Amino acid sequence: MVVGGGSAGLMAALTLRKKIPALNVHLVRSPDIGIIGVGEGTTLAFPRHFFEFLGINPKSFYEQAEPTWKLGIRFLWGPRKYFFYNFAFEYAKKLPELKCANGFYYDASSPWMDRASAYMAHDKAFPRKANGLPQFHKNHAFHIENEKLVGWLESQCRQCGVQIHEATVEVDGTRDHISGLVTDSGQRLEADLYIDSTGFRSELLGRQLREPFISYSDTLFCDRAVIGGWSRTDEPVHPYTTAETMDAGWCWQIEHENFINRGYVYGSDFIDDDKAVEEFIRKNPLIEKTPRVIKFRSGRYRRNWVGNVVAVGNAAGFVEPLEATALQVIAVQCSSLADGLMDCLLEPTPSFVDLYNRYNSRQWDDIRDFLAVHYKFNTRLETPFWLACQRDTPLHGAQEVVDYYIENGPSFLPANILVDNYNSFGIDGYLAMLVGQNVPYKKSYRPGSEEKQFLKNYREGLAMEATTHGMGVKEALDAIRDPSARWA
Template identity: 50%
Template sequence: MVSQTSTNEDKYISSVLILGGGSAGLLAALTVKCMLPQYRVVLVHSQEIGVIGVGEGTTAVFPAHLFGTLGIPKERFYREAQPTWKQGIRFLWGERGDYFYDFGFQYDLQYPGMSKATGFYCDQECTDLNDVCAMMQDGKAFASGPLNKPLIKGEYAFHIENEKLVRCLTNIAIEQGVIIEEDTLQHAEQDDLGITALHFTSGRIHHADLYIDASGFRSELIGKALGVTRNSFSKALFCDRAVIGGWTREEEPLQAYTTAETMDAGWCWKIEHENFINRGYVYSSKFISDEDALAEFKKANPKINATRVVKYLSGRMERNWEKNVVAIGNSSGFVEPLEATSLAQIIFASRWLVELLKQQQHRATAAGRERYNREMGRAWDEIRDFLAFHYKFNTLRDTAFWKHCQEHTHLGEFQEFFEMYQKIGPAPELVNALPFKPNIYGIEGYLAHLIGMKVPFHARHEPTAEEKTLWQKHRRKSRLIASAALTSEEALAAIRKPEWSWK
């Protein structure tokens, strides 16, 4: 099939060709089709090449986008993608060795009656600071509501097996009018203004007004065809491989959080699917060989059977929108899944693209591209800097790798923010030291890790006797809610009952 449209600068856009049918291509296709239904959206993917098959933790952006913006019915998504819930991440990390980071607020708030924000009271313990963290600590997922039903609301995320997610999104995209074809790109034709045609092995040729490169690490269009170079994140992130494996769940309780555990030359995730536990050791090949990483991984996880190694480079494209090509997903950039940020970045990229197309009356103007590249570049760089905080201050293991991280990790644009934290501590005024606003993590994200890892600051506060009593009262309130809350297994059983309603 050949659709005829030529490519001109500032030309009216009404058709989009997406190369790639992984989670990036599918989420981009659904977002464009849902928010700009008048567009013709064609997605071409290669079965021969396949999808990466990893990417199983989301942030709270994901359900909000799927159920809110895209209007995907919850019943259907739970039935087809079979997600489990993720309320946050448990870090086995830093001086304390254990703390939780959720999607709400622990530190960027001040309780009534307290003279300081919560971070000033966490010298001894940083548990039970809010209901969600108390629930995670107790192995629970959601507070109990009327008739002991789970209150599934607020800022929660998912664990989803990549294959099930891709299958579910493919079905929905087809129903929404996205044209999906199976084929492998042979070569891209181009002129000074960008791609003019894509030639596939079947002999088909595709033309479109705008091309989305969602071809994963291959970066077929933005990288190989247009030659955009990658900015490396090697000053902040030293890991470059992951060995992945898992086992069928046995008696292990289904936790409503991802675990990130410190290892000798990196860290290991634990992702909780209903019937499977997925683990992956992210490591630096400069500090450990593949064989030794596998041995350490297996020793820590004796139930693991088959494993595979994924190699990657941390970094992002210098420009994510070049000429008439926009890169989304792993083709646009990649960081390790320490905060499971990729799916959120895909959603941000897709929504921002649609927003700009609307604002620019469906034209790819130079000014629009410039704004897109500035915003996406900044988002990638903030994620890099956020992850850098995790590495620089983790003192849990005294290995060569972690010493290197403490000495050499660059905090990038957040260096001054950190220096201000050292002076004034976890105070709300820190917001003034953020390098730009709005930012992805607010000050909450940074404080969760700085306080979680007990990174010292000068402006100490000695709580009064009254504050100490109030503090314990606040924590007890969360503890009480957690003790009555429901586990993930109980919540899953509840939503599968015939009388359950999502309304």
């Protein structure tokens, strides 16, 4: 029994039903309590989950959810004018022609060491094939309007036999066990396992079982967002999210085909809502309609699986959206739950539940640690918020990687030793953020003339390829919609 029909509930129901068809999966959602309705940027975990793990044909996704492609994030952050962090693991590499790892050769005037960021810099998403279709690669995620994503998820759920009920429920049970749900019309719903996807309300795990909440507020100072946007006119559809430093936080720009979505994430200890809205509108004068303010808290419940309840999505925890990781966490929660249930032959053991909890706690904490590096080293503005971030942000699990970097520079040797295999950002993510923010390191390396010449030709070659063979997002969308286009 999945409680909640936001992206988390629908993803959980779909994953369980698709992977374990023998399960009867019900989903109950309240017609009165809406969904959060934000969450429009994704990471690589999204296409992997749906198109590889669940094996769904992407055709219906493209038709109904109308996504655009995201190759990474363009940060207006730190002392450089901008830098890219993409999904192609550009820093955890060393070109055979060069002596050191890629990060040692960062050049702010042509900030690419690989195809992905050269394409981003030229507003291109994919190479163009001879037949005019995009050459898809695996280094992309999506931007998706939340409502359309939820619509597609719901249709996928219905197609594979998830039974959807409309009711607001109250929870019946003790502090360590749920015995049932009671709908507003008095009907009783019972199940063997309950998935709490009730969003921030966390009706089962938080309210009924009273699992303690571990706050991340010592590290992540933002707790609100103001959201708005405008209809696209002639702006190019960038193949990336933009993350821009603001006075008391940061602002995303997410690229939909016909709409530009903006959101200012801020710390309410540093700016009040009215002033945040004022700054948001002043810097984004095209915003249509009154922007809406959302409150949140970053942190996670100590355990996500307690007794006969597994929480998924915001009901289990939330980390602010700087790396757009919520749908990624949900995907991992759902896949590890489905895999685990199958391996336990549908009778989860205490050791499996414990492992599931440790694995998922680590996921949340890893994201907090990675974001800490974004906040601690962003020297772009000297406002009270950013000065506090530089001074007071603890690095937790990121401390060792940062110490290594400060002594040794952007070497990727610590991969898998200081950053474990489960960390979705990997050493590459850390290096992208440290090099991108121009965090100083003690070793200095100056390339010789041969290396310099090689780099010049190499970078010019990538730029030339992007401009002549690259397809922009709009062009690629038109190409795949052409009636003659065929899906493999």
